[in-house]
Amino acid sequence: MNFEYLETANQKIQNKPLLINMVSRRVKQLNQGMRPMVKPDHPHQENLDIALKEVAEGLLNAEIIHNTPELDEAAAAEKLLSL
Numbered sequence: 001m002n003f004e005y006l007e008t009a010n011q012k013i014q015n016k017p018l019l020i021n022m023v024s025r026r027v028k029q030l031n032q033g034m035r036p037m038v039k040p041d042h043p044h045q046e047n048l049d050i051a052l053k054e055v056a057e058g059l060l061n062a063e064i065i066h067n068t069p070e071l072d073e074a075a076a077a078e079k080l081l082s083l
Contacts, residue, residue, distance in 0.1 A: 002049045008056035022062050026051035
């Protein structure tokens with residue numbers, strides 16, 4: 001693991017559980033054949049390091065959406081309309 005990428009990624013995403021989930025999901029995507037958004041440092045670079053580099057360079061980020069009463073009411077209204 002490239003600790004420089006890890007440290008930079010941790011500065012970008014300070015919520016460690018969120019960072020772990022983001023990187024884990026991205027590694028799964030890379031393992032399934034998705035193309036990296038960054039150029040690998042060398043031909044045999046691990047997907048973990050590629051995902052960390054994507055976060056460190058700001059190409060991969062997450063958005064946390066908190067449930068609010070307005071969203072809950074809208075979702076309930078949508079369910080009623082679909083019945």
